[in-house]
Amino acid sequence: xxxxxxxxxxxxxxxxxxxxxxxxxxxxxxxxxxxxxxxxxxxxxxxxxxxxxxxxxxxxxxxxxxxxxxxxxxxxxxxxxxxxxxxxxxxxxxxxxxxxxxxxxxxxxxxxxxxxxxxxxxxxxxxxxxxxxxxxxxxxxxxxxxxxxxxxxxxxxxxxxxxxxxxxxxxxxxxxxxxxxxxxxxxxxxxxxxxxxxxxxxxxxxxxxxxxxxxxxxxxxxxxxxxxxxxxxxxxxxxxxxxxxxxxxxxxxxxxxxxxxxxxxxxxxxxxxxxxxxxxxxxxxxxxxxxxxxxxxxxxxxxxxxxxxxxxxxxxxxxxxxxxxxxxxxxxxx
Amino acid sequence: xxxxxxxxxxxxxxxxxxxxxxxxxxxxxxxxxxxxxxxxxxxxxxxxxxxxxxxxxxxxxxxxxxxxxxxxxxxxxxxxxxxxxxxxxxxxxxxxxxxxxxxxxxxxxxxxxxxxxxxxxxxxxxxxxxxxxxxxxxxxxxxxxxxxxxxxxxxxxxxxxxxxxxxxxxxxxxxxxxxxxxxxxxxxxxxxxxxxxxxxxxxxxxxxxxxxxxxxxxxxxxxxxxxxxxxxxxxxxxxxxxxxxxxxxxxxxxxxxxxxxxxxxxxxxxxxxxxxxxxxxxxxxxxxxxxxxxxxxxxxxxxxxxxxxxxxxxxxxxxxxxxxxxxxxxxxxx
Numbered sequence: 001x002x003x004x005x006x007x008x009x010x011x012x013x014x015x016x017x018x019x020x021x022x023x024x025x026x027x028x029x030x031x032x033x034x035x036x037x038x039x040x041x042x043x044x045x046x047x048x049x050x051x052x053x054x055x056x057x058x059x060x061x062x063x064x065x066x067x068x069x070x071x072x073x074x075x076x077x078x079x080x081x082x083x084x085x086x087x088x089x090x091x092x093x094x095x096x097x098x099x100x101x102x103x104x105x106x107x108x109x110x111x112x113x114x115x116x117x118x119x120x121x122x123x124x125x126x127x128x129x130x131x132x133x134x135x136x137x138x139x140x141x142x143x144x145x146x147x148x149x150x151x152x153x154x155x156x157x158x159x160x161x162x163x164x165x166x167x168x169x170x171x172x173x174x175x176x177x178x179x180x181x182x183x184x185x186x187x188x189x190x191x192x193x194x195x196x197x198x199x200x201x202x203x204x205x206x207x208x209x210x211x212x213x214x215x216x217x218x219x220x221x222x223x224x225x226x227x228x229x230x231x232x233x234x235x236x237x238x239x240x241x242x243x244x245x246x247x248x249x250x251x252x253x254x255x256x257x258x259x260x261x262x263x264x265x266x267x268x269x270x271x272x273x274x275x276x277x278x279x280x281x282x283x284x285x286x287x288x289x290x291x292x293x294x295x296x297x298x299x300x301x302x303x304x305x306x307x308x309x310x311x312x313x314x315x316x317x318x319x320x321x322x323x324x325x326x327x328x329x330x331x332x333x334x
Numbered sequence: 335x336x337x338x339x340x341x342x343x344x345x346x347x348x349x350x351x352x353x354x355x356x357x358x359x360x361x362x363x364x365x366x367x368x369x370x371x372x373x374x375x376x377x378x379x380x381x382x383x384x385x386x387x388x389x390x391x392x393x394x395x396x397x398x399x400x401x402x403x404x405x406x407x408x409x410x411x412x413x414x415x416x417x418x419x420x421x422x423x424x425x426x427x428x429x430x431x432x433x434x435x436x437x438x439x440x441x442x443x444x445x446x447x448x449x450x451x452x453x454x455x456x457x458x459x460x461x462x463x464x465x466x467x468x469x470x471x472x473x474x475x476x477x478x479x480x481x482x483x484x485x486x487x488x489x490x491x492x493x494x495x496x497x498x499x500x501x502x503x504x505x506x507x508x509x510x511x512x513x514x515x516x517x518x519x520x521x522x523x524x525x526x527x528x529x530x531x532x533x534x535x536x537x538x539x540x541x542x543x544x545x546x547x548x549x550x551x552x553x554x555x556x557x558x559x560x561x562x563x564x565x566x567x568x569x570x571x572x573x574x575x576x577x578x579x580x581x582x583x584x585x586x587x588x589x590x591x592x593x594x595x596x597x598x599x600x601x602x603x604x605x606x607x608x609x610x611x612x613x614x615x616x617x618x619x620x621x622x623x624x625x626x627x628x629x630x631x632x633x634x635x636x637x638x639x640x641x642x643x644x645x646x647x648x649x650x651x652x653x654x655x656x657x658x659x660x661x662x663x664x665x666x667x668x
Contacts, residue, residue, distance in 0.1 A: 043666060044425070047432040054504065055665035082667050087657070090424035091378070094468065097461035098381040105460045126439045126467060127431035133460060134428065170388065308667070323421070331389035332377060333416050333642070 007144035009040030012060035016067035017205040019198040022186040027148040029072045037078040048128045070294035075307045085312035088319040093137035099166045109155040136160035141319040148182045157181045171329030194223035219280040231271040341478035343374030346394035350401035351539040353532040356520040361482040363406045371412040382462045404628035409641045419646035422653040427471035433500045443489040470494040475653040482516045491515045505663030528557035553614040565605040
């Protein structure tokens with residue numbers, strides 16, 4: 001029996017960070033044996049935020065690919081592809097865009113959030129409004145069954161599911177499986193500053209390629225319980241970024257120590273610095289092997305280039321079939 | 335020196351009629367020697383109105399192709415292509431959509447008019463809002479210099495011109511020529527019922543494939559001056575559909591007779607039936623050779639199939655180059 005398919009990916013607007021790791025990368029690695037995995041680098045999507053500096057996207061695309069390989073995705077198992085190397089995705093998106101109302105697209109909660117967060121006012125591009133449809137096309141073009149996503153992306157997937165159902169209904173048969181969302185272990189990681197949203201532009205994250213000194217500095221400056229002035233003050237553990245990170249990045253062997261820290265924190269018997277030093281070591285241990293594997297791939301640029309191009313060719317063959325399937329259903333010329 | 339390029343075309347939602355002839359077909363024929371002419375059958379566009387009955391589009395595509403050939407477009411000179419056979423057009427549209435604001439797209443006067451005319455309220459699709467961008471991609475994908483359009487389409491072209499300028503500016507060089515509009519001799523032909531808008535759904539037009547009896551019936555029922563009850567009443571010539579058609583479809587040899595009719599009409603010295611019979615003969619003489627040439631092509635379906643497929647392949651080679659050119663300008667992966 002053929003393996004079920006996963007479609008997941010990144011918009012290359014910067015290097016990946018620990019938020020991406022817990023949100024989606026971890027699941028990608030875990031599932032790459034069980035599923036036929038496709039990972040899109042959505043470079044054309046990236047234009048919706050980088051339209052004035054498009055030349056950076058190509059560089060980010062390679063960085064993001066390195067980040068994926070560095071966390072343990074095996075290019076022999078997962079297929080990486082660049083969206084812009086598969087033009088048929090956009091023809092599929094054009095078909096889909098005829099089956100979603102303009103109002104429905106504007107109601108997409110992620111679109112609304114992004115407009116607010118990026119302060120776009122009413123100046124956003126038409127491409128920005130098309131974003132959920134392009135994403136639906138990314139998912140449906142390989143007929144994916146499962147989509148590992150950050151909690152932010154669940155709303156996008158709902159629109160993809162609606163479109164798959166609508167197209168199946170127009171076609172009178174199952175052209176597309178209805179994809180399911182798989183939210184990561186930690187749906188959304190808070191920033192080092194306690195901001196519920198983490199991001200490069202917010203300067204509140206740790207990159208997967210971060211060096212030890214930077215990790216130490218960032219952890220040292222982390223936001224904790226602001227009401228706790230002295231080591232002897234009782235503090236709050238719930239929602240405290242330091243403890244969230246301890247829970248998110250610890251292994252089984254750390255659990256006892258972390259429980260002890262939590263108890264001492266609540267009762268005012270531990271210094272912030274002691275816990276932060278512990279977290280700092282833990283994060284450095286977590287990042288080190290990733291950074292080292294990344295260096296290996298960095299030293300072979302022709303290899304990562306080959307990975308993305310061979311993957312894009314393979315995906316293109318699949319998408320040409322998908323599109324032919326859609327067109328046949330709608331009786332288009334072939 | 336290479337010939338300049340024309341891009342023009344049709345959305346296959348029904349057979350073409352005399353309004354299309356004076357608006358654009360006449361110019362296509364006239365210019366096919368002077369320009370390298372590309373004629374798109376925008377079948378995917380047609381989904382924006384036929385999303386619930388997509389299987390009809392293919393049939394209309396062939397009808398519209400026949401209409402074009404029937405009016406004298408030479409498939410050895412003009413290149414016909416189906417939009418859905420050139421997926422790269424949609425990738426180009428995706429690039430363009432990042433450079434037009436959502437607000438600007440909604441302000442497009444033709445989009446606003448269509449929403450009103452078709453009574454779409456707020457139920458229109460996202461694809462419908464994308465329509466002007468898809469049209470811009472159609473024009474820019476072959477780097478057209480001239481676009482023969484109906485007067486309705488001038489606003490669309492303005493958006494295309496803006497996008498060409500924007501992309502050239504981002505690229506720092508001329509990727510696209512700035513296309514010019516060429517409005518037909520009669521910008522917009524009134525319907526047989528006097529409605530300023532003519533269309534199949536309004537049941538107020540004469541098809542280019544119409545039979546003699548139908549032409550006679552339609553002319554006999556034409557709207558004239560409603561205030562003129564008797565043949566002896568003075569009538570109004572300006573804006574009178576019968577006289578508009580006489581002016582639009584007559585040849586040099588008819589001019590004297592038409593002037594005489596106008597004078598007698600203004601002074602109440604002619605019956606409506608006399609003028610309508612004259613117009614009826616004139617229209618039948620106009621349609622007959624078109625209908626006959628159409629029959630020739632109708633009897634060779636494999637030939638029209640070959641024309642559209644060979645043309646689509648040729649255009650695809652051009653568009654792959656255009657897209658590569660855009661991507662190179664934006665430093666995308668290649």
